Amino acid sequence: MLRSEESSAQQTQDVPARRWLHVAIGSAIVTVAVYVLAVLTPVGQSLENAALRGADQVGASEAGNANASLDQITVYSLAAAVVVIAAIGLLRRRWDLALASVGVIVAGQIVTQGLKRYVLPRPSLVPLTGHYADNSLPSGHTTVAMTVLFAALIVVPYRWRGVALFFVLSWAVGIGSYTVTAKWHRLSDTLAADAIALALACLASWWLARRGLVRHHDGKRRIPRVLIVTFTAVGGAVLLALGVFFLVVPLAQNGLDSVLRDDTWIVYIAAQTLASAGSIIAALVFLGTWRRLEIG
Numbered sequence: 001m002l003r004s005e006e007s008s009a010q011q012t013q014d015v016p017a018r019r020w021l022h023v024a025i026g027s028a029i030v031t032v033a034v035y036v037l038a039v040l041t042p043v044g045q046s047l048e049n050a051a052l053r054g055a056d057q058v059g060a061s062e063a064g065n066a067n068a069s070l071d072q073i074t075v076y077s078l079a080a081a082v083v084v085i086a087a088i089g090l091l092r093r094r095w096d097l098a099l100a101s102v103g104v105i106v107a108g109q110i111v112t113q114g115l116k117r118y119v120l121p122r123p124s125l126v127p128l129t130g131h132y133a134d135n136s137l138p139s140g141h142t143t144v145a146m147t148v149l150f151a152a153l154i155v156v157p158y159r160w161r162g163v164a165l166f167f168v169l170s171w172a173v174g175i176g177s178y179t180v181t182a183k184w185h186r187l188s189d190t191l192a193a194d195a196i197a198l199a200l201a202c203l204a205s206w207w208l209a210r211r212g213l214v215r216h217h218d219g220k221r222r223i224p225r226v227l228i229v230t231f232t233a234v235g236g237a238v239l240l241a242l243g244v245f246f247l248v249v250p251l252a253q254n255g256l257d258s259v260l261r262d263d264t265w266i267v268y269i270a271a272q273t274l275a276s277a278g279s280i281i282a283a284l285v286f287l288g289t290w291r292r293l294e295i296g
Contacts, residue, residue: 017209038188054268150201162225236280243274
């Protein structure tokens with residue numbers, strides 16, 4: 001018995017908590033880079049405004065579905081998600097796990113709304129009127145979706161992590177994409193929200209590791225989870241490649257002025273595709289930090 005306890009303690013001590021700090025710092029850098037490139041430059045603003053104009057060409061049915069999905073994120077649905085996440089942590093008899101998971105969701109909204117309303121202005125660098133000129137970075141809806149995903153990945157037992165990824169990620173990716181389709185947000189808003197959610201989830205994971213709760217998982221690999229992660233990675237790579245292709249090729253062939261005038265639909269497709277890719281990449285990065293690790 002004593003040897004077993006010593007082995008478990010050694011497994012916990014060997015987990016490098018600094019990995020989550022490194023990813024959190026990297027995510028903060030990504031957030032700043034997205035803001036600078038997309039909001040503080042005329043080219044960035046022009047391309048994202050072109051994507052919004054391209055979204056005007058979306059069919060009524062698709063736009064209606066996007067708006068309906070976004071409308072489902074309310075204070076009440078967010079509160080329900082918090083209750084479910086907290087309940088899972090408490091059922092596992094870990095109040096600190098419940099606190100860390102819920103903290104990711106709550107902190108996500110505090111940080112997002114604070115940055116959007118008080119910290120990150122949107123200067124008027126290109127001619128624009130109406131609600132398009134309003135500041136919308138970061139996206140609150142994308143932050144909700146991604147923080148709920150990360151909280152679920154933290155709080156569920158190791159054997160259910162793949163299931164949580166499969167169901168919650170598909171919803172979270174859809175929300176990020178829908179914000180662009182419904183013209184509620186720009187691409188940069190979703191990418192910044194992805195990075196912020198990832199940073200907060202990593203800080204929560206770091207706190208759990210510092211408390212000695214994280215240990216190595218020595219069980220067998222589950223084939224369904226491996227297939228889910230592989231399929232997700234391939235899908236994310238395809239979406240990223242398509243998004244870059246739809247954006248770079250028209251710019252290289254026709255130039256910026258022509259794209260802004262005639263290819264707004266292509267710019268919208270690129271923005272929507274890259275929004276989905278950004279959510280998938282953030283999810284896979286976070287999942288990678290927890291590879292073969294679990295809560296003891």
